[in-house]
Amino acid sequence: MPDKRNGSDDWDLYWAHGYLTSCANAFPGNYEGRVREVWESFFAGLPPGARLIDIATGNGAIALLAAAYAIAHERQLEIYGIDRARINPQAAWTGDRAVLDAVSFRGRTPAEKTGFPDAHFAAVTGQYALEYTDLPATLAELARIMAPGAQGRFVMHHPESVVIRTAREEFGFGALLFEDTQLFEKAEALLRCIINARSPAELARLAEDPAAQAARAELNEAAATIAGVIETATEPELLSTALGYVGRAISGRGRRKPGETFALLAQGRQEIEANLARLADLLNAVVDDDKMKLIQRLMVSVGLRPEPPEVLSYAHQGQQLLMGWVLDISRQSANN
Incomplete structure (x- = not known):
């Protein structure tokens, strides 16, 4: 339990x-x-x-x-x-x-x-x-x-209700996000590499930065793993929400201050953790x-x-x- x-x-x-x-x-x-x-x-x-x-x-x-x-x-x-x-x-x-x-x-x-x-x-x-x-x-x-x-x-x-069977599936996604893929950690690692790159020249230099490229590859692999699970999941909303926050944080970083971008990523993590806590409560009930x-x-x-x-x-x-x-x-x- x-x-x-x-x-x-x-x-x-x-x-x-x-x-x-x-x-x-x-x-x-x-x-x-x-x-x-x-x-x-x-x-x-x-x-x-x-x-x-x-x-x-x-x-x-x-x-x-x-x-x-x-x-x-x-x-x-x-x-x-x-x-x-x-x-x-x-x-x-x-x-x-x-x-x-x-x-x-x-x-x-x-x-x-x-x-x-x-x-x-x-x-x-x-x-x-x-x-x-x-x-x-x-x-x-x-x-x-x-x-x-x-x-x-x-x-x-x-x-054996449909509510509980669905909750068991969704609760299992917590391990996928926070243990198997470490999605939010990898997103934060990539952001720390690229967050201050604004000009075309700075963005171009990222292509030659081994740390940035390694961080990008790790995040892409994590996201691909999660996307594969979404394709077969009965209730993929938790996973889709997590990917959505990561995508918005990275794609919109140029329109926000660095602190706002990291805050958005933290908000996503908090929302997922709160949902997992609610599901744990449900399964305990x-x-x-x-x-x-x-x-x-x-x-x-x-x-x-x-x-x-x-x-x-x-x-x-x-x-x-x-x-x-x-x-x-x-x-x-x-x-x-």
């Missing part, structure tokens, strides 16, 4: 890109198809005026689904979305403004310590949410803020059978009643792709 190197800062960067869901490439807008149906069936069972909290909401995908459902079906729901990270649903959402306005979002609010009163919510939701948190602390907090009889639904990472049993035991211990988990799949290009687990819960009353 990857080291859990990630923190909220790495998710800050992810959500700052304007993604609405945590599956950036799979859903161009909000969730659709079977995933949306699973959530709408949950919203349909809530009583009028129910107060709902979506934990680890990110840029609000599930909270906004709830708001859209409530508006479309003329249902009154009071909806909150919280996340440990700094989030910006206002920038990510491109739909009806009334849907966005129907949700109260709170960044820098962890699920382990929400700050809401006891027995405050009739419903709790989370997609790829609960499993990222400190489970004992979060479940105790949810039990505290859920009213007796309150309902909850969580979609969680399944070890996988819920296998043993972890599912642990979650259920912890739920029972704080007065929550879990239902047997089910698997969620959705149709994509003629295939049924496994998306994750669906786990429903309820808050037991004092009489149960």
